[in-house]
Amino acid sequence: MKKITIGEAARQSGVKVPTIRYYEGIGLLSAPSRSEGNQRSYEPSDLNRLAFIRHARELGFEIDAIRTLLQLQDDPHQSCASADAIAKARLIDVEQRIRSLNALKAELEQMVEGCGHGRVDQCRVIEVLADHGKCVHPHH
Amino acid sequence: MKKITIGEAARQSGVKVPTIRYYEGIGLLSAPSRSEGNQRSYEPSDLNRLAFIRHARELGFEIDAIRTLLQLQDDPHQSCASADAIAKARLIDVEQRIRSLNALKAELEQMVEGCGHGRVDQCRVIEVLADHGKCVHPHH
DNA sequence: CCTACATCCTCTAGCGACTAGAGGTGCAAG
DNA sequence: CTTGCACCTCTAGTCGCTAGAGGATGTAGG
Structure with a gap:
């Protein structure tokens, strides 16, 4: 439940600080709350998302594909056909x-x-x- | 011996027109002579160079590596150690x-x-x- | 309380290797 | 002479970050 600074989030997720900010900028990661001094403060759950993104990037998925995969993850009732299609396309590639x-x-x-x-x-x-x-x- | 337009050079070499201009801009290709109307006109020998570049790009060599390889090609008395090193590095990669x-x-x-x-x-x-x-x- | 220092903030520019488009000129055929 | 394509230059965009400037914040020690 403890809030985490961006540096700590970077250390724990393996995603670099500027990259986290970049992901926020392109809307891949939602903007976290801020401290009194305007510093980003992350929830532990944000670390899961960051790990997901990092893992997907390591597997070579493009940002747009990850965007879709994250949306699927957020709505588990959807058919996983699109996730399957994305992974298959990546495999073929x-x-x-x-x-x-x-x-x-x-x-x-x-x-x-x-x-x-x-x-x-x-x-x-x-x-x-x-x-x-x-x-x-x-x-x- | 016939001079060739950039479009023809593109067709014959398989390198796209804007890419040829780009290569000229970054100094990979020397600037050709111009027609009266300021249009580039290439010698047949330029096609060899273009083919060399294209082939090297297809093999994944970086522009800087190609620059070195082209210099080696231009001066056949040099030792081929650097060409060898570049190719080996590429192979390892x-x-x-x-x-x-x-x-x-x-x-x-x-x-x-x-x-x-x-x-x-x-x-x-x-x-x-x-x-x-x-x-x-x-x-x- | 002050200072030092790490970490944070925003913003802009750069990387590689092109690619796309705007806005204008040249040239050859009908 | 006009149509229409190919050419010209120039700038800006692509992707996924990365680097740096210039300044604010947070924290630990003296």
Whole structure:
């Protein structure tokens, strides 16, 4: 039940102070009450919200998606179809990113391996960059 | 040997017109000659440079790294050690990203699978977001 | 009570790598 | 000659913060 300063909230949630203020500014977090000296003072329940946001950001959800997820959390009677859809979209995105990063990895490995550590005119790194056709997988 | 308009250069290189102008603005691309009517007119050799940049961007190299790589390409007598270092750093970065995306993927899969498609109060997506402890891998 | 110092406040500007749009000019075809 | 697209410059917006200026507040020690 104890009120908490923004610094304390930052320490406990792992979200930095300016970021908390930023979240308030964009309406992701509702404005807390203030002390006599106009300093923000948070309820313990605000920490849950902050942790939720932080976790979602770590999982790569965009602010807008988090906004929706928070609204869903606030109204537990709603169907969870939209939460499901958001998570699925994120999953598809992550899978796509993994695929393309794996392709990049193969390309970069080829580059680095092929580098004879000599002069630039024999360097495979530069060569491949200059000529897309020299890529292992020409798809990107 | 034919001079080319910016639109044509964009079409042939796959780099958008405003992006080409942007690259010129930040000094990644040198300013081309101009037509009588003050329109940019590119040499075919500029297309190579544009292709190089595009390819490097696709591989995720940052503008500053590309700047260095272009300088190396321009002076083929230099040692390719820096090109090698840049590519290796990029490779390590990519590998790191793949690792963390794989962790995310596992997390998201758990969320989506656990979703009973009912109401929000039984939704695992929301639940996991709210409670980090419910993650499969609690490392992130 | 005074001072020192950390923490807080608001506000603006900056990051990277573009992208969008306003408002105007050039150029080629019909 | 007019239509209409492509070009020009310039500014501002995107996303998710982060940094810094300049000032107020809160707290602990002397």
